[in-house]
Amino acid sequence: MIYLSGNARGAKIRSILSSIIHSETIYVECLNKMLQYKRAIHATLGTSQPVIKEEEENTIFFKIDELYDVHTAFLSDLKTIVAHEGGDVLIGEPFKRLADMFDLYSAFLHNYGQAIDTVKKCSANNPQFKKIVSTIVVNLQTEQSLTLEDLLHKPVARVQINALVFNDLLRETPPNHPDHQPLRQAQKIIQMFLNQFNVVNQRLPTESNRNLRRMVRNSFIVELVDGHRKLRHLFLFNDVIACAKYKALGRDRIDYELKWYIPLKDVTVYEESDTSADLKESSPANISQVKRNLRSVRDQLTLEANGVRTGDKYRRKLADLESQLVLATPNLVLRLGNKANNKTITFFLSSDFERTQWIDSIMSLKQKCTLPGANTINSLEVTAFIVAMQKGMKTEMGSYLMRNTNDESLLVGDLHMGVQGLQGLEQPTDLYICIEVDSYGHYFRKATTKICRSQTPMWNESFMLELEGSQNVRVLLYEEKERPLLRAKYILKLSRSWLTETTQTRNLKLSETLELTATFRFVPGEQCRGSNKPGALFGAKMSQVLKREKRDIPFIISACIREVERRGMLEVGCYRVSGSASDLAKLKKAFESDAYEAEQLLREVDIHSVTGILKTFLRELPEALFTDLLYPRFFETFSKLTNNNEATRINELLKIFEELPPANKASINLILDHLIRVHEKEADNKMSLHNLAMVFGPTLLRPGQTQVKQKDPLAASTVDVMAQAGILYCFLQARIKKD
Numbered sequence: 001m002i003y004l005s006g007n008a009r010g011a012k013i014r015s016i017l018s019s020i021i022h023s024e025t026i027y028v029e030c031l032n033k034m035l036q037y038k039r040a041i042h043a044t045l046g047t048s049q050p051v052i053k054e055e056e057e058n059t060i061f062f063k064i065d066e067l068y069d070v071h072t073a074f075l076s077d078l079k080t081i082v083a084h085e086g087g088d089v090l091i092g093e094p095f096k097r098l099a100d101m102f103d104l105y106s107a108f109l110h111n112y113g114q115a116i117d118t119v120k121k122c123s124a125n126n127p128q129f130k131k132i133v134s135t136i137v138v139n140l141q142t143e144q145s146l147t148l149e150d151l152l153h154k155p156v157a158r159v160q161i162n163a164l165v166f167n168d169l170l171r172e173t174p175p176n177h178p179d180h181q182p183l184r185q186a187q188k189i190i191q192m193f194l195n196q197f198n199v200v201n202q203r204l205p206t207e208s209n210r211n212l213r214r215m216v217r218n219s220f221i222v223e224l225v226d227g228h229r230k231l232r233h234l235f236l237f238n239d240v241i242a243c244a245k246y247k248a249l250g251r252d253r254i255d256y257e258l259k260w261y262i263p264l265k266d267v268t269v270y271e272e273s274d275t276s277a278d279l280k281e282s283s284p285a286n287i288s289q290v291k292r293n294l295r296s297v298r299d300q301l302t303l304e305a306n307g308v309r310t311g312d313k314y315r316r317k318l319a320d321l322e323s324q325l326v327l328a329t330p331n332l333v334l335r336l337g338n339k340a341n342n343k344t345i346t347f348f349l350s351s352d353f354e355r356t357q358w359i360d361s362i363m364s365l366k367q368k369c370t371l372p373g374a375n376t377i378n379s380l381e382v383t384a385f386i387v388a389m390q391k392g393m394k395t396e397m398g399s400y401l402m403r404n405t406n407d408e409s410l411l412v413g414d415l416h417m418g419v420q421g422l423q424g425l426e427q428p429t430d431l432y433i434c435i436e437v438d439s440y441g442h443y444f445r446k447a448t449t450k451i452c453r454s455q456t457p458m459w460n461e462s463f464m465l466e467l468e469g470s471q472n473v474r475v476l477l478y479e480e481k482e483r484p485l486l487r488a489k490y491i492l493k494l495s496r497s498w499l500t501e502t503t504q505t506r507n508l509k510l511s512e513t514l515e516l517t518a519t520f521r522f523v524p525g526e527q528c529r530g531s532n533k534p535g536a537l538f539g540a541k542m543s544q545v546l547k548r549e550k551r552d553i554p555f556i557i558s559a560c561i562r563e564v565e566r567r568g569m570l571e572v573g574c575y576r577v578s579g580s581a582s583d584l585a586k587l588k589k590a591f592e593s594d595a596y597e598a599e600q601l602l603r604e605v606d607i608h609s610v611t612g613i614l615k616t617f618l619r620e621l622p623e624a625l626f627t628d629l630l631y632p633r634f635f636e637t638f639s640k641l642t643n644n645n646e647a648t649r650i651n652e653l654l655k656i657f658e659e660l661p662p663a664n665k666a667s668i669n670l671i672l673d674h675l676i677r678v679h680e681k682e683a684d685n686k687m688s689l690h691n692l693a694m695v696f697g698p699t700l701l702r703p704g705q706t707q708v709k710q711k712d713p714l715a716a717s718t719v720d721v722m723a724q725a726g727i728l729y730c731f732l733q734a735r736i737k738k739d
Helices: 006-046 054-060 066-084 090-100 104-124 126-134 148-171 180-197 287-305 313-328 352-368 372-376 378-390 542-549 555-565 580-594 595-604 605-618 631-640 643-657 662-679 689-700 705-709 713-738
Strands: 214-224 228-237 240-248 254-263 267-270 330-340 343-349 411-423 429-439 442-448 453-456 458-470 473-481 485-493 504-509 515-524
Touching: 006 054, 006 066, 006 126, 006 148, 006 330, 006 631, 054 104, 054 485, 066 104, 090 104, 090 148, 090 180, 104 180, 126 148, 148 180, 214 313, 228 313, 228 343, 228 352, 240 378, 254 287, 254 378, 267 352, 287 313, 287 595, 287 605, 330 352, 330 515, 343 352, 352 429, 352 485, 372 442, 378 595, 411 429, 411 473, 411 555, 442 458, 442 689, 453 458, 458 473, 458 555, 542 662, 555 595, 555 605, 555 631, 555 662, 580 595, 605 689, 631 643, 631 713, 643 713, 662 689, 689 713
Parallel strands: none
Antiparallel strands: 214 228, 214 343, 228 240, 240 254, 267 330, 330 343, 411 458, 411 515, 429 442, 429 453, 429 458, 429 473, 473 485, 504 515
């Protein structure tokens, strides 16, 4: 693009300014005329027959005097610039000063609808006022007469004119010209203003506030009402916060029933993050039971997907369970107060990030909201605006749970995440990491590190994150302050393409300068797939259990191992200490009647009860996993080869191991690999290889009943126990050497 310079640009700019001065003069005269009428009306307030009330006067003429002062000064600056003839001109600073005053226009536009409504109301109630404001002669050459409503629209129209003026001036200003930077900044300010208020190329309607109010945030949220959780939709506008009941009217149709609203000037935010202790919640839902029921229903839907018709009742049941889970799961508290009636409103959210966003948005808007018309907001007005904005809203309308049970992009299992160190800080700062995981489209806080103050913080903390239909991990870096400050955010896409059961290290670029080192290991989950015909589990033959469950490994073995690795690896004596007798009885009943209930119960009981029920199951098998048939050969091979021939003894034992039935080998391999991982945490759990071998040797290896009868039990028991522990120790040693 070719730009004019020197005298040529100066002449062009002066021509544009002359046009601006002409329109600006008319605008200032209109503002002055409104001030004259304001003063005349104000003079009647002290009489016995005031034209209107003082509050009505303030609403109608809100910010007019300040706009008059700003534009009078701006007009004077323009006239001074044009008065200097010849050469180039500098006009950037006056226009930048004007743009910086656009907070006045923001306030004016917020109040515009109230002002027009007040003019109409006063005109309807007072014929004298109607006569005064219906024909106002503006002191111009044309003697044009305008109504007060027309005059009040002049600032709105001026916003559009100013936007066009800035575009014209920038087109005539080269990028290297001193005016370019201030004009560009001014243009950005006005453009942001126009985008916020949606006033480009249209006159603001006088019938509603639609173009005056803008929606800042909206989302589904859980509100605590009289001790009960209710699903709500929260709307935050730039002058009011409103809460509505969500009503679904079909797949693609929704409606909202307004429950309450509070002008922002009356809102108080209670920022304490943990206030759940004093909440009085009536009949809280049993989340574990809801999840058990939900998995059972989803299994039925899976059968239908595979060709078995189950009817619509399971879909209706799933929808009901889904709504229960949506209400019951969020546990992060957000409290708002209403200064007008001293009431407190309690919400529950699931995400720290979203809670912080709500608080920051409300606090920021409260600082800017000083509108005199806020007291006149009514429920009909708020409802009408929500309806008007409904089509353009983007909200999470999708299902909370996975509808397609075969969606491979949704991960189920355990993600072991290690938060290591952070690089790139300029100075020592108090920082902590918050980790959130999405579950079928909704983020939940899963873990938080300790606070670390350093220029190169090292947390070295490990977390087990349960994935339930997950696709992303959200990493939030906070600076510890009176109000935690979000310093950086990073979303990591989860995928089976890179997540494995082997630990991997990744460097997460939180910002241009900050990089976090983290480790990841993913253990896929498994469906319970419990039989619809529960049967005996404890004391049943291995082959019967596998046939009934249609598995390669009994569910109780894999489920218990998963739970121990989830939360018991650091527990001192995790396989040595006995569990609660009552918990063991509950678990035993659950595993034999309802796999879903058993899986949830495993997460609730003490970890020693989890290890205890696993040992009980293995101990009560009619035949040990190493089999009655091969036990004598294991025993004989171990006994005849001394410790001096350890390598030979291990090799011979491994040869016999290969003769075990495939199902037995699969279960033994899973258990051995697990015991190695337990041993790796020996510094914390005090479970050495010898300890583990002593616990599991007699459980996995034991002679059959016929073999026991042929021996003296007392004489053989000690020898057998030592040999059983020794044999298992050899297999554990073989695993370590192999790795």
